Amino acid sequence: MSRVLLDQRRRGTRFVHLPIRSILNSPQQTGMGFWSLNPYVGCEFGCTYCFARFAHRYVVERGETGAGEVVWADDEFERQVFVKREAPDVLALTLKPSRLGGAAIAIGTATDPYQPAERRFLLTRRILERLAQFHGLNVSLVTKSPLVARDLDVLARLAERGRLTVYLSLISMDVPLIRKIEARSPMPQVRLRALEKLVQGGLHAGVMLAPILPGITDGVPQLLALMRAAKAAGAAFVHASPLRLYPAVRSTFLPAVARHFPALRERYERSFDERGRVAETYERALERRVERLKRRTGFGGHERESGPAEPLQWTLPL
Numbered sequence: 001m002s003r004v005l006l007d008q009r010r011r012g013t014r015f016v017h018l019p020i021r022s023i024l025n026s027p028q029q030t031g032m033g034f035w036s037l038n039p040y041v042g043c044e045f046g047c048t049y050c051f052a053r054f055a056h057r058y059v060v061e062r063g064e065t066g067a068g069e070v071v072w073a074d075d076e077f078e079r080q081v082f083v084k085r086e087a088p089d090v091l092a093l094t095l096k097p098s099r100l101g102g103a104a105i106a107i108g109t110a111t112d113p114y115q116p117a118e119r120r121f122l123l124t125r126r127i128l129e130r131l132a133q134f135h136g137l138n139v140s141l142v143t144k145s146p147l148v149a150r151d152l153d154v155l156a157r158l159a160e161r162g163r164l165t166v167y168l169s170l171i172s173m174d175v176p177l178i179r180k181i182e183a184r185s186p187m188p189q190v191r192l193r194a195l196e197k198l199v200q201g202g203l204h205a206g207v208m209l210a211p212i213l214p215g216i217t218d219g220v221p222q223l224l225a226l227m228r229a230a231k232a233a234g235a236a237f238v239h240a241s242p243l244r245l246y247p248a249v250r251s252t253f254l255p256a257v258a259r260h261f262p263a264l265r266e267r268y269e270r271s272f273d274e275r276g277r278v279a280e281t282y283e284r285a286l287e288r289r290v291e292r293l294k295r296r297t298g299f300g301g302h303e304r305e306s307g308p309a310e311p312l313q314w315t316l317p318l
């Protein structure tokens, strides 16, 4: 199947049309408790821990004719972005709020809806405009991009007519570290300035502190710095969760660990189970640490405060 090239960057990224018949994924399709929607497949931000490469590979391979012709490389995810150009129109034709069963719609569960392609194609904005025509929707959106603040007007309309939560995704305030792990993502302060604009515009917005990388971003000073910066930007909440080292993530994330944190490589290779989950002891200790720091920085946190005193970063059992 040939696909139409919509645009191409000088550095090589290609934007390719992906025809669609539907845009909303149902909870039954994904196994998640909400509807989801992604205007793009692939993402130029190129985070090494991104779990969406698998879906991109599926789209690439499905589009090829002839068995075994395609050789998919990990960096295809950043270099070939599929654009669901008809997404806003398909949504307008197919969205029936009564059929959502009261479940939320999450935008950006697989790729960033405000990645650089959005400047050119405006799909996320046009999708939000369609959603804002309805009353009573419960919508959430996650992004690393300050471009989200461009759409404050339509986001505010959506929030007025229903519920809206915006998550600015940020794993660390450490710029050199971010550059090692996320090839082309926006800088932390830039993301937080966008968050501040959203909050000042009256939106319910906060920080998605995920994934927390064991031994890399899970230290008290790092987490504290991020939570304090989020608070200063007016974040209403911080949601945190540890890395899931899914099989599809290993081939890009483990080489990055080996390159930048060689002392951790062996621990990473042995500390996650086949479903990509880190040891439960680590997860619990991290949860306690996060909850304590959330309370310390004014984000509330759970009252549940059992378990031993929090160990230092390097003794968290990976």
Ligand code: SF4
Pocket: 043, 044, 045, 046, 047, 049, 050, 051, 052, 110, 111, 112, 115, 144, 185
């Ligand atoms: S911004 Fe999100 S979708 Fe894009 S590469 Fe990073 S984790 Fe993946």
